[in-house]
Amino acid sequence: MHNEGLGSWPARRARKTPRRTALVHDGRTLAYADLDERVTRLAHGLRSLGVRRGDRVAYLGPNHPSFLETLFAAGALGAVFVPLNTRLAAPEIAYQLADSGTSVLVCGPAHAGLADELRAGAPVRSFVAVDGAGAQYFQDYQDHQDYEDLLAGGAADRIDEAVGPDDLCMIMYTSGTSGRPKGAMLTHGNIIWNAVNVLIDHDLVADEVALVSAPLFHTAGLNMLTLPVLLKGGRCVLVAGFDPEATFDLIEKHRVTFMFGVPTMFQQVARSPRWEGADLSSLRILTCGGAPVPPTLIAAYGERGLTFLQGYGMTEAAPGVLFLDAEHAESKAGSAGVQHFFSDVRVVAPDEPGLRPTGPGEIGEVVVRGPHVFRGYWGLPAESAAAFTDGWFRSGDAARVDEDGYAHIVDRIKDMFISGGENVYPAEVEHALLTHPDVLECAVIGVPDDEWGEVGRAVVVARPGSAPTAEDLLAALAGRLAAYKIPKSVVFTGALPRNGAGKLLKQPLRADFGNP
Missing domain, CATH: 3.40.50.12780 (ANL, N-terminal domain)
Known part of the structure; x- marks a missing residue:
């Protein structure tokens, strides 16, 4: 095989253990030979949508065989896979789609409505809906494809694109301390x-x-x-x-x-x-x-x-x-x-x-x-x-x-804290809070929590003449940030500690406000 990357894995495994079960999902089993055939047909289907080497193909949805099939099919074409966090709010996902330049979005069950929301803010050329998920949203759009129909129309002859270890396989977004997520390029x-x-x-x-x-x-x-x-x-x-x-x-x-x-x-x-x-x-x-x-x-x-x-x-x-x-x-x-x-x-x-x-x-x-x-x-x-x-x-x-x-x-060393296994970067949350007209300054810290390990706490300096409540500020974040990023509490203070250069000092904040 010319393909030395992940896109060749289903074919290589099917050569060795074709009848061994690869995936089990919702009462259905898929052998390695079947996975290989479905990945091959999907790769042809994606190619029919214009996907070529280096193009980005994103997936939005929960754990499902189609997630892995899309990953392997993109790899078979030398394309780049972009997994999207379903817990993010629509503007956050739209940013990642635009930043990566994704051309095709595969949306899993229960996420077609969100994918439809993203149309205006993301330059996605084609939408592919799994398990009929897009029927009620995409039926009037020419750029909509049903996932199984796309597979059924794909050829079964193998695609053997030359893909090497140094070729880009995946862009996986990780939140950045600058307030914008960054796409980690994994080969x-x-x-x-x-x-x-x-x-x-x-x-x-x-x-x-x-x-x-x-x-x-x-x-x-x-x-x-x-x-x-x-x-x-x-x-x-x-x-x-x-x-x-x-x-x-x-x-x-x-x-x-x-x-x-x-x-x-x-x-x-x-x-x-x-x-x-x-x-x-x-x-x-x-x-x-x-x-x-x-x-x-x-x-x-x-x-x-x-x-x-x-x-x-x-x-x-x-x-x-x-x-x-x-x-x-x-x-x-x-x-x-x-x-x-x-x-x-x-x-x-x-x-x-x-x-x-x-x-x-x-x-x-x-x-x-x-x-x-x-x-x-x-x-x-x-x-x-x-x-x-x-x-x-x-x-x-x-x-x-x-x-x-x-x-x-x-x-x-960075200010990131972990809530329920999810990385939360305070700068991103602070950026969102500062758009509220009543917030003059703010800082977000992690505080201990019995269930989630840590949760966010916002320390806020209100704009003079205003009197925001914690409920007002947190409600303003709903829909803009993933739920796990939204602080669970707010405290108000007269000023934030800074050093001589004006840099915010978070250690005094943790000492003063970091108790559960």
Whole structure:
């Protein structure tokens, strides 16, 4: 094959295990040979819509076989896949479509209405609706295609476009501290090498059964769980969204061996009345990321004979950086582990030129280098260059390394906080708040929350002569930002602390207003 990228995976796997089940969704199973045929037909269908090498094809919708089929079909053409976060508000999605220059949008079930909303603000040429989702919205538009009709009309002869490891595979948006999300450019090689790291460090086997309830539009659900399992020839059980009660049923029915989730998901499972009596005997690998795992949660799963494998990563690294294996899960509890097999990681002095490694126990910035690290941000050459020092990507996260070389993430140099596994960047929320006529100044910080880990709190200086309420300000954000980004509380103050250069100082804000 000339195609060495992800677009060739269905064909390569079908050569080896054609009748093995690849995907399970809503009572339907899809063998690797069937997946290969559907991807081939979809690739022809996308080509008939004008998609060529380098063109962007976006997907908006929950976990569904069509998400993966679209990813692989785009890869077969040498096109670029753009997964969209369904939790975002319409203006946020429209920005990503416009910024990426997406030409074709595939919208999954229940999202056709949102896709219709996006028409005015995004330069999308063609809309493809899955499961008849667009019938009531797109029937009068010539640019609408039904997904299954597009496949049925596509040829079955293989497309073998020359695609190499250095070719762009995916633009995955990650929120930026400037208030605008940035598109991380991940090559086919980035994602392949990350998958190899997972195969090695997670010790995956060919009969792995993965429960994919974490969203595929996030890098962990896609690149740390689903794609490595498909590369190995295992089975992925796709569900549209996470439900703790349904999780028990799915584990028992499909004999699930591998799960990924953020701590909130695992907490909800452990709080269920079914927890004590549930059959969890098939589970072999539980990986948890997005936020530190509370010791009480580790203990609860330990009582059921289950061990969390924790890790640390970022979209820009596709995403795996550090990993704590089962052998050291207890002795190094609280650590993010050591670097993945094909990854180099250092903790360096953050305020010094160069990359001086810190000593044991000294806090510094995490930097990473390896074949899985992205090539830069889409359309942002200056920011891309600034993100690297001597070939090392600067994460902006602070950590310390113990005497055994295990890294402990201790803080975030950037102001980002994590709410329910979702990254929230205060600058983006602050930008939205400042458009309110009654807000003179504002700052957003993360505060502890029992359910979500952290939630936002807005510290606001009201414009003289105005008297806004917390309810007014939060209501003004509804529909403009994703719900998880909207602060859960507002406090008012007379002034925000700044240094002599006028830079906002958030540490005093956290000290004064950071308690739950």
